[in-house]
Amino acid sequence: xxxxxxxxxxRSVETSLxxxxxxxxxxxxxxxxxxxxxxxxxxVPLIVLIKIEVERERSWWLNKEIAELQQGYLLxxxxxxxxxxxxxxxxxxxxxxxxxxxxxxxxGKLESLPILDANLTSKNxxxxxxxHTYLDLEALPAPMRPMAYISSQWxxxxxxxxxxxxx
Amino acid sequence: MAFTTLxxxxxxxxxxxxxxxxILASLAMLSDAIHGSTNLDTLFxxxxxxNILAIILLVGLIIKNLYSLLSSLKHNQTGSRLTARLVLLxxxxxxxxxxxxxxxxxxxxxxxxxxxxxxxVENALDAALELSRASLxxxxxxxxxxxxxxxxxxxxxxxxxxxxxxxxxxxxxxxxELSLLNSQGNIIASSSDExxxxxxxxxxxxxxxxxxxxxxxxxxxxxxxxxxxxxxxxILIPSADPVGQPRILQSTFxxxxxxxxxxxxxxxxxxxxxxxxxxxxxxxxxxVFTLSLVLLLSLxxxxxxxxxxxxxxVQPISDLADGTQAVAEGNYQTILPTSGKDELGFLVKSxxxxxxxxxxxxxxxxRSQQQLAxxxxxLEVVLTNLSSGVITLDQDRRVHTCNAAAxxxxxxxxxPYEGFSLNKLSHEQPxxxxxxxxxxxxxxxxxxxxxxxxxxxxxxxxxxxxxRGSSLPATDQAESNGGYIIVFDDITNLAQAQRNAAxxxxxxxxxxxxxxxxxxxxxxxxRLRHKYLHTMPxxxxxxxxxxxxxxxxxxxxxxxxxxxxxxYARMPNIEMxxxxxxxxxxxxxxxxRNNDTGCIITLKLDQDTPEIDADDGRLxxxxxxxxxxxxxAMQNQDNPKLEISxxxxxxxxxxxxxxxxxxxxxxxxxxxxxxxxxxxxTNKPKGSGLGLAIVKKIIxxxxxxxxxxxxxxxxxxxxxxxxxxxxxxxxLNIDLHDKAGNSDAAA
Numbered sequence: 001x002x003x004x005x006x007x008x009x010x011r012s013v014e015t016s017l018x019x020x021x022x023x024x025x026x027x028x029x030x031x032x033x034x035x036x037x038x039x040x041x042x043x044v045p046l047i048v049l050i051k052i053e054v055e056r057e058r059s060w061w062l063n064k065e066i067a068e069l070q071q072g073y074l075l076x077x078x079x080x081x082x083x084x085x086x087x088x089x090x091x092x093x094x095x096x097x098x099x100x101x102x103x104x105x106x107x108g109k110l111e112s113l114p115i116l117d118a119n120l121t122s123k124n125x126x127x128x129x130x131x132h133t134y135l136d137l138e139a140l141p142a143p144m145r146p147m148a149y150i151s152s153q154w155x156x157x158x159x160x161x162x163x164x165x166x167x
Numbered sequence: 168m169a170f171t172t173l174x175x176x177x178x179x180x181x182x183x184x185x186x187x188x189x190i191l192a193s194l195a196m197l198s199d200a201i202h203g204s205t206n207l208d209t210l211f212x213x214x215x216x217x218n219i220l221a222i223i224l225l226v227g228l229i230i231k232n233l234y235s236l237l238s239s240l241k242h243n244q245t246g247s248r249l250t251a252r253l254v255l256l257x258x259x260x261x262x263x264x265x266x267x268x269x270x271x272x273x274x275x276x277x278x279x280x281x282x283x284x285x286x287x288v289e290n291a292l293d294a295a296l297e298l299s300r301a302s303l304x305x306x307x308x309x310x311x312x313x314x315x316x317x318x319x320x321x322x323x324x325x326x327x328x329x330x331x332x333x334x335x336x337x338x339x340x341x342x343x344e345l346s347l348l349n350s351q352g353n354i355i356a357s358s359s360d361e362x363x364x365x366x367x368x369x370x371x372x373x374x375x376x377x378x379x380x381x382x383x384x385x386x387x388x389x390x391x392x393x394x395x396x397x398x399x400x401x402i403l404i405p406s407a408d409p410v411g412q413p414r415i416l417q418s419t420f421x422x423x424x425x426x427x428x429x430x431x432x433x434x435x436x437x438x439x440x441x442x443x444x445x446x447x448x449x450x451x452x453x454x455v456f457t458l459s460l461v462l463l464l465s466l467x468x469x470x471x472x473x474x475x476x477x478x479x480x481v482q483p484i485s486d487l488a489d490g491t492q493a494v495a496e497g498n499y500q501t502i503l504p505t506s507g508k509d510e511l512g513f514l515v516k517s518x519x520x521x522x523x524x525x526x527x528x529x530x531x532x533x534r535s536q537q538q539l540a541x542x543x544x545x546l547e548v549v550l551t552n553l554s555s556g557v558i559t560l561d562q563d564r565r566v567h568t569c570n571a572a573a574x575x576x577x578x579x580x581x582x583p584y585e586g587f588s589l590n591k592l593s594h595e596q597p598x599x600x601x602x603x604x605x606x607x608x609x610x611x612x613x614x615x616x617x618x619x620x621x622x623x624x625x626x627x628x629x630x631x632x633x634x635r636g637s638s639l640p641a642t643d644q645a646e647s648n649g650g651y652i653i654v655f656d657d658i659t660n661l662a663q664a665q666r667n668a669a670x671x672x673x674x675x676x677x678x679x680x681x682x683x684x685x686x687x688x689x690x691x692x693x694r695l696r697h698k699y700l701h702t703m704p705x706x707x708x709x710x711x712x713x714x715x716x717x718x719x720x721x722x723x724x725x726x727x728x729x730x731x732x733x734x735y736a737r738m739p740n741i742e743m744x745x746x747x748x749x750x751x752x753x754x755x756x757x758x759x760r761n762n763d764t765g766c767i768i769t770l771k772l773d774q775d776t777p778e779i780d781a782d783d784g785r786l787x788x789x790x791x792x793x794x795x796x797x798x799x800a801m802q803n804q805d806n807p808k809l810e811i812s813x814x815x816x817x818x819x820x821x822x823x824x825x826x827x828x829x830x831x832x833x834x835x836x837x838x839x840x841x842x843x844x845x846x847x848x849t850n851k852p853k854g855s856g857l858g859l860a861i862v863k864k865i866i867x868x869x870x871x872x873x874x875x876x877x878x879x880x881x882x883x884x885x886x887x888x889x890x891x892x893x894x895x896x897x898x899l900n901i902d903l904h905d906k907a908g909n910s911d912a913a914a
Contacts, residue, residue, distance in 0.1 A: 043437075044446075078389050080300065080387070081396070093391075094390075096389065143449045144449050146453060147452070
C-alpha cells in the first residue's frame with residue numbers, strides 16, 4: 001500500500017507571500033506505472049489532479065479548512081506531431097513536449113500558484129497547507145475504469161503532504 | 168418502523184415495476200456508457216454501483232423470500248409447497264431462455280468487437296499518419312528555407328530599427344508570428360497578425376538548447392485548441408559583429424485549412440483506433456461484464472418476480488385452505504379477502520357466500536336450541552316448583568326426568584338415576600322397591616291411566632303416596648308410545664288428618680248421642696229393680712234382678728265404651744320427645760307381672776335400641792292396650808306366655824325400632840286379619856273395638872307402622888315399627904356409607 005502510494009511523491013512545498021497573496025511552489029515526482037504509460041502512448045488522455053487545502057490549526061478540535069483548490073492537468077500523447085501535451089485544465093494553457101520525460105518533469109513543477117488571499121488569514125493563527133496529487137480514474141474511458149479501480153498499477157497517488165503556511 | 172416501511176415499500180406491484188424499470192434504465196445507461204457516450208461516461212461508476220447495489224438488494228430479497236419459503240415448508244404451512252413449485256417453475260422458465268440468449272450474445276459480442284479491428288485498417292492508418300507527417304515535413308522544410316532566407320535581412324538592419332521593419336518582414340514571409348530574440352531568449356522585436364496577442368510565444372528551454380547547439384528548429388505543433396496546428400521555425404542568426412551575440416529568429420506559420428482538417432482527421436482516427444485496439448480486451452471484458460450484469464439482474468428479477476407472483480397466486484388458495492380448515496373446526500365467521508376477478512376470485516366469493524350461509528344456519532340452529540333450552544328450563548322450573556313428585560319414563564322404562572319434589576318425597580336423590588332403568592334404581596335404593604314395583608305392575612298391565620294410593624315405610628316413617636300414572640303420546644312416528652309420566656303426592660298427613668277428623672266426628676257424635684240416654688236407662692233399670700224386686704215372686708224377682716243387672720252392666724259397658732270414644736276423639740296434642748322405648752316397655756310390663764291369669768311376661772329388649780321421638784303417655788297407652796289385648800286373647804290358655812321384644816332394625820336404608828308383642832293365644836281369625844285395626848272390630852265379647860284402633864292411631868301419629876300376624880307355632884304377634892329420631896337416622900346413614908365404602912374397598 002505504502003509502496004503504491006509512492007507512485008507520486010511530493011518532494012517539496014514552499015509558500016510565499018507576494019503582493020498580499022500566498023503562492024505555492026512545489027516539486028512533485030510523478031512516477032507513472034507501465035500500464036499508465038502504455039495507455040498514454042495508445043492515445044488515452046490521463047488527468048492528474050492536485051488537491052490543495054489550507055487549514056487553520058486548532059488545538060482543541062479538528063483543523064478548520066479555510067481554502068481548497070484543485071489543479072488539473074491533462075497529459076496527452078499527440079500521435080501526428082509525436083508530442084506530449086500538457087494542458088492545464090484550470091487555465092487552459094497548453095505546453096508541448098518532445099519526450100515523456102520532459103513532460104512529466106514539467107508536470108512536476110508547480111510555480112507560484114496563488115492559493116490564498118492574505119486578508120483571509122489572521123496573524124495569530126497557524127495555518128497548514130496540505131497537498132495531495134493523484135491520477136483521476138474517473139477521467140479514464142469507461143471500459144478501462146472497472147479494471148483501473150481494482151488494479152494496483154492504476155492506483156497512482158501521493159500521500160498528503162503538509163507544510164506550514166509561511167510568508 | 169424502518170423495517171415495516173421497507174416492507175410496505177417492497178410489497179405490491181408498483182414498487183416492483185418501478186424497480187424493474189429503474190434497473191433496466193440503469194442497465195441501458197451502463198451499456199451506453201461503455202459505448203462511449205460522453206454524457207453518460209462520467210456516470211459510469213455511479214451506474215455500476217447502482218446496478219451492483221440492485222443486485223445486492225435483489226439477492227437480499229430473494230434470500231429473505233427463500234428463507235421464509237423454506238421455513239414455511241418446514242412448518243408445513245398451507246400453500247408453501249405450491250409456492251415452492253411455482254417459484255422453481257418460474258425460475259427454470261426464465262433461466263433457460265436467458266442463458267441461451269446470454270451464450271449467443273457473448274459469442275456475437277466477442278466476434279463483433281474483434282471485427283472492428285483488422286491489420287489492414289491498422290496499416291492504412293499508420294500509413295496515413297506517416298503520409299501526413301511526410302507531407303507536413305516538406306512544408307516544414309520549405310518554411311525553414313524561407314525563414315533562413317529572410318534572416319539575412321535582419322543582419323542588415325540594426326537592432327533599433329528592427330521593431331519598425333519586422334512587421335513588413337513578417338507579412339512578406341507569410342508568417343503569423345515573427346519574433347527576434349537574443350541568445351537568452353529575450354524578445355528584441357516581434358510581430359503577430361493576431362492583434363489580441365500581445366506577447367509572442369515563448370521559446371521553450373529545450374528549443375533554445377537545441378538552437379545553441381547550432382541546429383535549426385522546425386516542428387509542427389498542436390495549438391491551444393488541439394484541432395489546429397502551426398509550424399514553428401527557429402533559427403540562430405549569427406551576429407555580423409564577430410563579438411556580438413547571435414540572435415534567434417522565431418517564426419510561426421499556420422498551415423492551410425484543408426491540410427489542417429485532413430491532419431486532424433488522420434490524427435483523430437488514428438488515436439481512436441489506437442485507443443480501441445489498446446483497450447479491446449477491457450472493452451470486451453466490460454461488455455461481457457455488462458451483459459453478465461444484465462443476465463444476473465434479469466435472472467434475479469425473474470426469481471423475485473417468481474416469488475412475488477407465486478405468493479400472489481397461492482395466497483387465495485392458501486386462504487381457501489385455511490378458511491376450509493377453520494370452517495371444519497366450526498368457525499363459520501371466516502371471511503376471506505376477495506382477490507381479483509378470475510376463477511380464484513370467484514371461488515373465494517363462493518366460499519365466503521357458503522360460510523355466510525352456514526353461519527346463518529348455525530345461528531338459526533343455535534337460536535332454536537336456545538329457545539328449546541329456555542322452554543326446557545321453564546319446564547324444569549315449573550316441575551321444580553310443583554309440590555307433586557313427577558317422574559317421566561321413556562318407552563324403555565328408564566328415568567327420563569324427575570323433579571325435586573319427587574326426590575324429596577321419595578327421600579333420595581333421583582337426579583343421578585336419570586337415564587337408568589327403574590330396576591337399577593330399585594336395586595340400588597331398596598326403599599323404593601315397593602313404589603317401583605307398584606309402578607312396574609301398572610306398566611306391565613299396560614294401563615293407560617291409573618291411580619293408586621299406597622303406604623310404605625321409609626326413613627321418615629310411614630308414608631302414604633297417591634300415585635297417578637299415564638302413558639305419554641308418542642312424539643315419534645316410529646315409537647309405539649312416548650313413555651310414561653308418574654305423578655305422586657305425599658298424602659300421609661292429609662290421609663291421617665282426614666281419618667282423624669272423621670273418627671273424631673264419629674266418636675263425638677257417638678258419645679253425645681249414646682251417652683245421654685244411658686243414664687236414664689240405668690236409673691230406670693235400677694228404679695225398676697228397687698221398686699219391684701220385693702214385690703215380685705221369687706222367680707220373677709230373679710228374672711228382674713238378672714235383667715236389671717244386665718241392663719245396668721251393659722249400660723256401664725256402654726258408658727265405658729262412650730268414654731273410650733270420647734277419649735279417642737279428645738286425644739290431646741301429641742308431644743314428641745326423645746324417649747327410651749325399652750324403659751317404657753319395662754315399666755308398663757311390670758304392672759302386669761302379677762296378673763290373675765298367671766301369664767308369664769318375658770322381655771327381650773335390645774339394649775342397643777336407639778332413642779325414638781315419641782309421646783311418653785301415648786306410648787304407655789299403646790303398650791297397655793297391646794298387653795291387655797294379648798292377655799285377653801290368652802284368657803283360656805293353659806300356659807299363657809307373653810313375650811315383648813325390641814330390636815333396632817335397618818332395612819331398606821332406614822332405621823327403625825321394631826317392637827314385637829308375641830302371645831301364645833288362639834291367634835287372630837283370618838276374617839279379622841284385614842281389618843283388625845279398624846274401629847269396632849273385635850272378637851271379644853266385652854271389647855269396644857277401639858283398643859287396636861287407638862293403638863294404630865297412636866302408631867300413625869308417631870309415623871310408625873303396625874300389623875298383626877299369626878305365629879306358626881300358635882298365637883299371634885303384633886309388630887310395631889317406629890322410626891328412630893332424625894339424629895340417630897343420620898348417624899346411621901354415615902355408618903352405612905362407611906360400611907359400603909369399606910366393602911367397596913374390600914371388593
